[in-house]
Amino acid sequence: MDDLDTTKQNIFSTAKLLKENNSNEAETRFKLIDIILKEVLDWKTEDIEVEKHLREDNNSTFADYVLKTANTAIVVEAKRISNFSLGDYNQRKILLGKSFLETELGKAVVQARDYARGLGIDFACVTNGLLWFVFPAQRHDQVSFNESSGILFSSLEEIFSTYYSEFTALINRASVLAGSLELHLYGRAENQIDQRHLKNFFSPYSNISKDNPIYENLSSQIATAFSEKVLSLDPDEFSRLYVPNAQNIKFDSKIRMTVSKRDTVVAKKTNRLMRDTDRDRFVEKVSDNKNFSKLAFIIVGTVGSGKTTFLHYLEKIKLQDLLSSPDNNFHWIRIDFLESTQDVPYTSFIYEHLFRYIQASNLGDKEKSISPAYASEIESLLRGPLAFLSDEKEKNREISNLILKDYNEKSPYIEKIFRYHSDKSNIYIIVDNIDQIESDIKQGELFSATLSIARKLNLNLIVCLRQSTYIRNRNSPLINAYDYEYGQIDPPSVLAVLSKRFDLLSSIVQGMSFNFTAENGARFIVDDASEVIGQLKESVLGNEVGGQIEVLASEDLRLALRMTRDFLEKGYSNTSQGIQSYAKGNKYILPKHEALRAIIVGNHTVYDESYSAVGNIFDSKLSIHNLQLLKLFILNACVNRATLSSFEGIDGDEIIEHLKNIGVAKKYTKQVLKVLCEQRYLFTPSHTVSEDIAMYAPSRLGGYVVRELLVDFTFLENLMFDTYISDDETWQNLKEISHKIESEKNIIRKIEIRVERIQFFWKYLTKSYSPLLNESLKRTLPSEWCNDLFGDNTVTLENTFSRVKGSAKRNYGKSKKP
Structure with a gap:
């Protein structure tokens, strides 16, 4: 049996014996509280000061414990094990009001508070070994002590059977160092009524503070598999990882919506590089340029579509034989501007890459x-000045000095080498991540430097750009400097990419072992x-979890990988149950809500x-009450229109005119359209709102x-x-209900109150939506603008509530107490 199980048994046995013997404070501290502090909460001996002396009202007194590190401290006031009748105050959160402070526990709280204040310490805890009450001893945010609340764990049975994670997440050493006390005890400021967002006062997941144990033990391997670190893999591994084909979804039957494709933003003929025929044609042109004519390509794609990955695919797979040939006259020089720094001129940055390539290749x-x-x-020197020297060694020394001078200056050396090879070899300079530089001016400078060097050295050029960056620059002299050929990267299936990443992760961790402590304390x-x-892959890709990631990422592979890492780190709670089930050959579905x-x-x-x-669809951030749901109102109309199989988009001017008709100014409409595109709910060819863009379409995420x-x-x-609540009554109700949720210990009842809170929020949303809907009905806008979005979904939502409460009863109904 592991150490924690043994500790738990010893604690319960000791507590029982101490209660039977009505042991005094000293014995309670020595035999029980010391053990819990050190072996359960992981406080080290050197962190703990006992009998800390202080003077109070000209009297000497002593604090039982001070738990202290370099950046935090807690006073712990210990009492004999038989103390504290809780009476009416057996809640999770207890207001430190006058009536509570007159109870037996309250008097101990006052004593601990005064000790903490005397020592200049902000936090305190009262315990008799069984009960643990943690509270703020003094505040620095203009909230009085009596307006503050403490957190109560009323028994060891409660701690070890139900709230072990919450207990340790609050006051174990690692959590305190991470700021758990500030989060849970200073987390709301009710006098800031002008900040009407619940996030400023409460947290729905205050008990989720630790990483999932699987993630804790495999974090570096997960980071490798689900990030761009895979680009450094060897060709064989990369080949197994790469997804070479684009996803093709035309209609999503679940949401009954046409999934519009982003047309290419390039007016000229464009190769779709995720199609076999177009990709093969592109590779053949790049690799079989026998007359060494100068080529220039622009490859465009959406954010996170896989442009960088495609470049590595070309290098590692399609062009591998050419690049690995010992007598190679094919050169592939990839320059990633993510590696650039602001204090290095772009020309110097590019030349440094070229210089290093010469050193590492046969060009050197x-x-x-x-x-x-x-x-x-050399010939000119030998026929001229060096002809007067008879010593061959001295001639060679002078020639070496000439070349070494250029070498040290770098640019003359680089230019001579590349100019010599440019008409005898296929040399490609590949420029990636130009658009990661935020400044348009800096992007222009970078373009200019790159094109100037490519022309000066007579090199082939491949430039990767986001579609939006290309749109901004397509009419500039920088783009027109070359007769470009164009390629487009359409993102592959997110699920296919994730499947291969899970396979990679599985191979990386094969044979590794680890152990962890489960939620109930078992090892x-x-x-x-x-x-x-294998379990995780099945849980993600075998049910709705993978579908959620695919939809929410909205074709951004980089974002999908980040979402998957977040899911693996924080996305599920009962890990041990899943592992046990999987070990027995049973399928365990990780809850999609987590x-x-x-x-x-x-x-x-x-x-x-x-x-x-994920952007907040319930708040347009316009600071106008009646337009708070304008974002959702526009999106709903676009999704309704996309239900038609013939849908190709909705005209931006049409949207503006309809909303102008019901009283929404054009500037507000354009502002919201811009945000909807930025948050991937809608898209346009260039992902921006401008006068020359006519059509909008909802993404699958929007649908x-x-x-x-x-x-x-x-x-x-x-x-x-994160939704502003303008209605006074709703705001007060939501705050009061949130307090109840934080104080409630019974899990089933807690979920029932959470449902009640959502019901109030839904009513608020319905009320906020009604001005837009009523005006649309009154002015007979087209039908897509006139459906009662919240009224039509009320019955569905009530069914959702029934499922949530039913699930809670099935999972937690066996125990009468949490």
Whole structure:
């Protein structure tokens, strides 16, 4: 049996004996509290000061414990094991009001508070070994002590059977160092009524603070498999990993919506490089340029579509034989501007890459490259000044000095080498991630430097760009400087990419073993981590979790990989149950709501649009009450129109005119359209809003928000926390209900109250939507603008609530107490 199980048994046995003997405070501390502090909460001996002396009202007194590190401290006041009748105060969160402070526990709280204040410490805890009450001893945010709340764990049975994770996440050493006390005890400021977002006062996932144990043990391997680190894999591994074909979905039957494709933004003929025939044609042109004519290509694609991965695919797979030939006259020089720094001029950055390539390749060979590149200069010297020297060694020294001077200056050396080889070899300079540089001016400078060098050295050129970057520059002299050929990267299937990444992860961790402590304190040992990865792959790709990632990523592979990492880190709770089930040959489906929560929230404890991959569709951020749901109103109309099989887009001017008709100014409409595109709910050819773009179409993400996620409990609850609540009554109700949720210990009842909170939020959304809907009906806008989105979905939402509460009863109904 593992150490934690043994510790738990010893704690319960000791507590029982101490209670039977009515042991005093000293014995309680020595035999029980010391053990819990050190062996359960992981405080080290050197962190703990006992009998800390302080003077209070000219009297000497002593704090029982001070848990102290370099950046935090907690006073722990210990009492004998028989103390504390809780009376009416057996809640999770307890307001530190006057009536509570007159109870037996309250008097101990005051004593601990005064000790903490005397020592200049902000946090305190009262315990008799069984009960643990943690609270803020002093505040620095203009909130009084009596307006603050403490967190109560009323018994060891409660801690070890139900709230072990929450208990350790609050006051174990690692959590305290990570700021758990500040988060849970200072997490709301109710006097800031002008900040009417629940995220400023509450967190729906305050008990989720630790990484999933699988992620904790395999984090570096997961980071490798689900990031661009795979680009460094050898050709064989990369070949097994790469997905060479684009996804092709024309109609999504689940949401009954036509999935419009992004047309190419290039007016000229464009090769679709994810199609076999176009890709083969492109590769043949690049590799079989026997007359060494100068070629120039622009490859465009959406954000995260796989442009960089395609370049590596060409290099590692399609062009591998050419690049590995010992007598190679084919050169592939890839320059990634993600590696550039602001203090290095772009020309110097490019030349440094070229210089390093010469050093590492046969272009740096004396006989094959350097001597012939300098042949005419050497001949001139030998016929001229060096003809007066009879010593061959001295002649060679002078020639070496000439070449060494250019070598040290770099640019003359580079230019002579490449000019010599440019009409004898196929040399490609490949420029990637230009558009990762935010400044348009800097992008222009970079373009100019790259094109100037390519022309000066007579090199072939391949430039990768986002579609939006190409749109901004397509009429500039920089683009027109070359007679480009064009290729487009259409993103492959997200699920196909994730499947191969899971296979890669499984091979990386094969044979690795690890152990972890489960939610109930039990110890688990995993002999072969690849078996766990098999479970994860099945759980993600074999049900709706993978579908959620695919839809929410909206064809952005980089984002899909990040979402998957977030899911693996924070996306499910009962890991041990899944591993046990999988080991027995049973299929264990990880709850899709946990995956959705992880995708939406990421590594944070509360949703905030500013860092989430999912934009808040319930708040247009216009600071206008009646236009708060304009974002959703526009998206709903676009999704409704896309239901038609003949749908190709909805005209932007049409949207503007309809909304102008019901009283929405053009500037607000354009602002919201821009945000909808930025958040991937709508798209246009260039992903921007401008006068020359006529059509908008909803993405699959936009369709799923309107048709599926709008009535999803997890989606609603998370986005609610970052939605401004303008209605006074609703705001007060939501705050009061949130307090009840935080104080409630019974899990089933907690979920029932959470449902009640969403019901209030839904009513608020319905009320906020009605001005837009009523005006559309009154002015007889087309039918796609006139459906009662919330009224039509109320019954579906009630069914969702019934499922949520039914699931809670099935999972937690056996126990009368949490």
